[in-house]
Amino acid sequence: MTSEAIYEKLEEILKTVKPKMDPARISMDASLTTDLGIDSLSMLLLSLAIEHEFGFQFQTQEPFKTVREVVEYIEKTV
Amino acid sequence: MSNYFYDMIPAAEMAQLHYIPTVPAFLDWITTQWAERPALSDTVNTYSYAQMSERIACRRTLLQDLGLQKGDHVAIFDKNSVDAVESFLAVTSAGMVAVMLPAQLPAPAVIGCCAKFRAKALVVRDEFKQAVQGAPCPLISASELAQTPTPAAVVDKEEPAAIFFTGGTTGAPKGAVLPHRALMRGAFNGCFAPGSQLFGHVTIGFLPLTHVFGLIAGTLGKLMVGALWYSAEDMKATIGKLPVIRPTVLVLVPGLVEVLVGLTKMYGPQFLGGRLKTIISGAANVPPKLMEEFKQFNISVLAGYGMTEGANLTSGNADTDTRPTSVGKIYPEQEVKLVDGEIWFRGDNVFLGYYGDPEQTAATLTEDGWLKTGDLGRFDEDGFLYIVGRIKNIIVLPSGENISPESIEEPFYQYPAVRDCLVKEDVSGGQGVLAIEILPRPEAVDGKTPEEVEAYFKQVVEEVNATLPSTHRVAKFSIRKEDFKRTGSLKVSRNQN
Numbered sequence: 240m241t242s243e244a245i246y247e248k249l250e251e252i253l254k255t256v257k258p259k260m261d262p263a264r265i266s267m268d269a270s271l272t273t274d275l276g277i278d279s280l281s282m283l284l285l286s287l288a289i290e291h292e293f294g295f296q297f298q299t300q301e302p303f304k305t306v307r308e309v310v311e312y313i314e315k316t317v
Numbered sequence: 318m319s320n321y322f323y324d325m326i327p328a329a330e331m332a333q334l335h336y337i338p339t340v341p342a343f344l345d346w347i348t349t350q351w352a353e354r355p356a357l358s359d360t361v362n363t364y365s366y367a368q369m370s371e372r373i374a375c376r377r378t379l380l381q382d383l384g385l386q387k388g389d390h391v392a393i394f395d396k397n398s399v400d401a402v403e404s405f406l407a408v409t410s411a412g413m414v415a416v417m418l419p420a421q422l423p424a425p426a427v428i429g430c431c432a433k434f435r436a437k438a439l440v441v442r443d444e445f446k447q448a449v450q451g452a453p454c455p456l457i458s459a460s461e462l463a464q465t466p467t468p469a470a471v472v473d474k475e476e477p478a479a480i481f482f483t484g485g486t487t488g489a490p491k492g493a494v495l496p497h498r499a500l501m502r503g504a505f506n507g508c509f510a511p512g513s514q515l516f517g518h519v520t521i522g523f524l525p526l527t528h529v530f531g532l533i534a535g536t537l538g539k540l541m542v543g544a545l546w547y548s549a550e551d552m553k554a555t556i557g558k559l560p561v562i563r564p565t566v567l568v569l570v571p572g573l574v575e576v577l578v579g580l581t582k583m584y585g586p587q588f589l590g591g592r593l594k595t596i597i598s599g600a601a602n603v604p605p606k607l608m609e610e611f612k613q614f615n616i617s618v619l620a621g622y623g624m625t626e627g628a629n630l631t632s633g634n635a636d637t638d639t640r641p642t643s644v645g646k647i648y649p650e651q652e653v654k655l656v657d658g659e660i661w662f663r664g665d666n667v668f669l670g671y672y673g674d675p676e677q678t679a680a681t682l683t684e685d686g687w688l689k690t691g692d693l694g695r696f697d698e699d700g701f702l703y704i705v706g707r708i709k710n711i712i713v714l715p716s717g718e719n720i721s722p723e724s725i726e727e728p729f730y731q732y733p734a735v736r737d738c739l740v741k742e743d744v745s746g747g748q749g750v751l752a753i754e755i756l757p758r759p760e761a762v763d764g765k766t767p768e769e770v771e772a773y774f775k776q777v778v779e780e781v782n783a784t785l786p787s788t789h790r791v792a793k794f795s796i797r798k799e800d801f802k803r804t805g806s807l808k809v810s811r812n813q814n
Contacts, residue, residue, distance in 0.1 A: 241569050260763035284579045287556055291584065296554065312584030 243315050245293075249306065252292055256285045264299045275306075293317050321646040322509040331514040334542070336505045336650070338474035338665070339497040340409040343504070343541070344370060345469070349545040357399045359548045360558060366543070370404060376407035376467030379457050381467050385437050387412035389779035390480070392436040393459075394418040394427050394445055396550040400459040404440045405479070405526065409497070410471030414478045414808070417527040425447035432670060434480060434492060439597045470810055472666070475497035479670055481529055483625035492672035492804035493625045502666040503629030506648040507538020510566055510595040511617050511635035518544035518565045519592070521555060523573060528600050533629040535568035541746055563590030568597045571607065572620060572807045574618065578610045585613045599623060599630055606733055612638065620644060622704060625686055626668045626681065632702050642727065643701040654687075659708055660694040661687040670747060693721055712742045714747050718788045720732070721812075725751060725789060728781045734761035734773065737801055737809050743793050753778065756801060770796060 250265050257275065265272050271277040278284060282302075289309070290296050295316050303309050323331055336341045348370040356366040366373065380391065391408045391629045408415040415432045418427055425679035431439055431452045440457045441449055445510035448455070472478075476716075477501050482494040506713055508515060520539045524531030539546055549555035555562075556576070565612070569577070574596060580588050596611065599621040608618045620637055623630035623646030634645025647653045651664035666735050667688045681689055693705040706721025713719055722740035729738045736758040743752035755774055770781075774796055782790040801809040 256579070257760055257763065259760035264764070276763055281759065282581075283553060283556075284576050285730055286553060287576075287580060288583060290553075290557055291588075296557065 240314065240317055242310055242314050245310050245317075246306070248286060248292060249289070249310060249313070252285070252288045253306075256281060256288055265306065267305070267310065269306050271305065271309075289313065320634075322506075322633065322649055325509050325511045326515045327766075331472035331604050334392065334508060334515065336502065337541075338433060338501050338744070339472050340406065340500065341412075341469035341472055341476055341536070342372065343501055344406060344410050347540055347543070354543050355545045357402055357436060357546050357548070359399050359550070360562070361477050362397070362399070363545075366540075371466060371749065372462055373403050373410065374468070375442075375462040375464070376403055376707075377411045377467040377469070378465055379461060379612075380407065380411050380413065380438065382463065383438055383455055383457070385411075385413060386522035386678040387436040387470055387472070388414065388476070390414045390416050390435050392416040392427075392431050392439045392454075394422070394436065394439060394449065395459045395526075396420045396548075397460070397524075397526050397531070398548045398550050399443070400442070401468075401526050402522070402546070402548075404459055409438070409500070410469040410474045410480045411467070412476065414477045414494075417481055417528045417532070419525060428452045436447055442498065442513060445746065472497055473814070474501075475669075477669055479532075479624050481527065481532075491813075492676060492678060494672050495529075495628050496668045496669050499668055500537065502664065503529065503627075503649065504537035506540050506630055506633070506666070507534035507568075507597075508542050509633060510597055515543075519547070519563060520544050520566050520568070521547045521549050521559075521562060521564050523549045523552065523555065524568055526571065529625050529629050530568065530570075530623065530667050532601070535598060538629075539566070539568075541667040558591050563592045566594045566595045566597070567593065570601075571598055571603045573610075574598050574603065575606050576788060578607055581614055582610075589616075595619060597621060597630075597633075603637070604730055605637070606638045608641060624690060626689075627662065628663035628666045630667065630764075631662055632668070634701065636701075639700050640697075643697070643703050644700060646700055647702065653702075655694060655696070656689075658693045658705070660690040660692050660702070662690065663687045676719075683810045698722055712749075712751070714742065714751070714788070719790055720751065722751075725753070725781075725785065729753065729755065729777065732777050734758055735777070738789065739801060739809055739811070739813070751790065751791035752795070753791045754795050756797045767777060 337346055348366050353365050356369040357364050357365050373721050386534050391413050393404050405415050428451050431450050431454050436454050438455050439452050440459050442459045452544050474497045475624050477494045478497045479495050483493045526532045548680050593616055595617050597619045603620045619633050619635050621630035621633040632645045651662050652663050653662045663686045691708050695703050706723035709778045710722050729735045737756045739754045742749045778791055778794045786810040804810050
């Protein structure tokens, strides 16, 4: 999958996990916490949704800071 | 005796359920009763009740080989694994006392706890073994089984069985010593749940086994009714397996209930396996909104109230639709009374005392066996209990007014935009006033400017104030950008310093 395709899919997941968030806030460089308001519980939900949609399991304990880091991790893994 | 809980269960099933006062007798009973049914599983290996019992007997041999005696303390340091459940049952059925060490404890604290609680052995998960080599007692690998079995001990229900850490939202951590009768009463109470059958459940050990709610309600109570219990060594990975495990009942805390609500909304009830009928939630207040959301999927939430010193839940509420803020009715065989508004209860679920701390024990347990909970409560006309606040948290304002911060926080939780809040006395202006810190639900503030957020919560404060007596009104408010400090059970800690 290209990083563009991953980003598009991730954008859809973020919109579902955070239905009331302004979608215009989502960008490659958006911070998961300060820009998108992802707290620890929504992070658990988000990572489960990503695993479900992309069909893999995260093998890292390192926290992701930006959308780009998540996209790069998925690109490397899938 | 309350019939509220008995009435949740069909009479024919209820007739098979018995309170069994010791762990060895319990183990004996479940092994005979449920012999070939699956008992414990990590999704790769599944053990029947008979196999589990045999494995536990072989684990007792390891304790015996070390020369341990009845009454000796054995610490257990593991994740929520099949090994941990079996190790707990091996130690307690050998008449020894299990000291349950939280898996997130750093290694030096584990070593310190072994010394403080005079552990004669430490049962440890293989991956943690290297870090705790300095423990002042022999190590037993949690994955190890001896070749030959050792019979269970004969124990009296009053003998100590386990020590659990408790600090709650205030105070330094203490070790609460629970006798066999208390563990088993808690397990018996853990069997009751509305909306589903008593026997044949499938459940998952999401909550820590080092917490009474996870071990007693979530595990022992479920084994008592012949359930299949799945381990949850990794929370996220196990949630991902929900469609395969297909649980019928779960014991959770509100934070986890919220995650499951989110998943159900995204992927439908099938993501939870499609069989889940009941969630038992404790440790913190369950927001009524969560209960309503689950109700749409025909899943009932049983809200409860309890404390480590009372071995699991003391009350449970199956009528959350009509009384969402109540913690329910008192479980069978427990006495309860209000003394100056404080909830006291008595029964075989009550602990023996805090390990090595007679002063705290005397302050908590009366000579005639009443446990002073430190919680303020009230009953409605139908006998449903409501928690009003905690005595230790009482704020005494300059006016002399005694105010329970929880009673002020409670109406704020009715607003979906309020994720959590904390009321304190603010003396920065020279005179004490009530101040509230609000942690907004992220989606409620998304896309709003700080001014809009401030204006919204100002309106909320004004609306709540309008419902409160003038002495109880909040004079200051602030909005938090970061989460509150939380306790091990995810409650907002009253001490944020």
